[in-house]
Amino acid sequence: MSRVIEACAGGPRTLLGAGFLLGTGLGGFVDGILLHQILQWHNMLSSVRPPTTLIAMKYNMVWDGLFHATTWVMVALGVWRLWVAGTRREAVWSGRTLVAAMTMGWGAFNLVEGTIDHALLGIHHVHPGAGELAWVLGFLAFGAVLVVGGWRMSRRATRTR
């Protein structure tokens, strides 16, 4: 088995990187589209300048746009890495590895964004108001579940190759 993995060196690594970036970007889009725009629970700087007036709403819209631009760059980088993986002859084209890496990327986004933006800086919260802390912890727990689940899936994919 180890010989197979050695022969594939670079393959799964590139696929993992590509999937991780794609997962991070798409996870960011889930946050931005679902929580910022459709449900309107929070915006990028809604705890700094609550969107209670039209100007404050537009101000937050600009920062939401910059956040979306960054997640777009992540997805573009992920597609580029996926292209690189596709051009390598030694690359292992495993759908399970890609999905595992994407799941880990989404989870990493929730964990890092939840820790920095919600818990440390407090620039916005998942669902401000009653039960704010529960929402923050739930968001982090969901991220942790995704990271652990993705990691286990990638281990299983490596073992079955």
Place this chain on the structure above:
Amino acid sequence: MRTASESPMKSCRTIPLARAKSPRLRRRALVFAASSCALVGSWAVAPPLALACPDCAASRAARSLVWADRFGVNLVVTLLPLVVIVTLATMLERQHGSST
């Protein structure tokens, strides 16, 4: 306010429908002309663009506020989680690569 000479309806009369020889083509040309005129007409009666966003007062005020209200700090704060994730991903990928 637009003057009568600028009316989009005037230009609609000049559409060369005669070129469409068959009745079917002529019908299609008429439908196309009517739709185009309706579209241009609705644009003609729309309020002047200066009053509408993106040039409205609220948009201008919001844009000024974005620059005036700690733009650099907010930009770093917005980008920070994703920069941290990319750094983590690069580190993990290198580690995974060296372990295989």
